Amino acid sequence: MSIQSAVSRREQTSRRISRCAQDLAIEHGFDGFTLDDLAEQAGVSRRTLFNYFPGKEAAVLDGPAPLDPGDLATFVAGGPEGNLLTDLGHLVTSIYAREETTHEDWRRIHALLERNPRLITVAKERFEGVAAEVRQATEAREGLPAGHPRARVAVALIAGLFHDAMACFLVDDDRDFPTELMAGVDEATRLLA
Structure with a gap:
């Protein structure tokens, strides 16, 4: 077995376990199933x-995926296109592309958080961790001190565009999240020009 097929098999197993955990939490609530139930499922x-x-908790929330070091290095170096907001969009879509999430996956996560509101806090903390890493990368790219408003605002803009693109993506199976996000980035760039 090649290393790549072993990684792919491991990712498939991880994804299957996480989806089962999410389904159990939706059906029975987070506290309504055990790890033995999850293993069996x-x-x-x-x-x-x-x-x-x-x-x-980790099985149920499984994510967000960490930033790819290569994508992060490209971003910090000023790429891939040389426009801060556009490149932030590419960084976000690279995470999405690696996870290979579907409309069904996002709807499951939405149902999971609706059914288990206390998990929203955990999901928010994880999202904020990724946002902090992106802010630091933005500061490094732009040569800014920690906490500089340019980095904070850029990350806040991309987070808002992420949420808007996700809302559009979830209501229409014909929509593609990366396309929606990058269309939002283009519109925001025009608005801010």
Whole structure:
């Protein structure tokens, strides 16, 4: 077995476990199922679960994916296109592309958070962690001190555009999230010009 197929198999198993955890949390609530229930639903042993996730919360929320070091390096170096907001858009869509999420996956996450509101806080903390990493990369790219308004505003803009693109994506199966996000980035660039 090649290294790439082993990674792909591991990612598939991780995704299957996470989707099962999300389905259980939607159906029974976060506190309404055990790790044994999850193992049975996912078709793995309890021990295998811990090879993929440290606990139930991690299995249910599985993400967001970390920023790819290569994508981050390209961004900090001023790429891929040389426009800060556009390049932030590319950085966000690169995360989405690696995760290979579908409309169904996003709808499941939406249902999960509706059914389990306390998980919103955890999801928000994770999102803020990624946003902080992107802010730091923006500061490095632009040669700015920590906390500079330019980096904060740029990341806040891309976060707002992310939410807008996601809202459009979720209501129309014909829409593509990266296309929606980059269309929003183009519109924001024109508005701010």
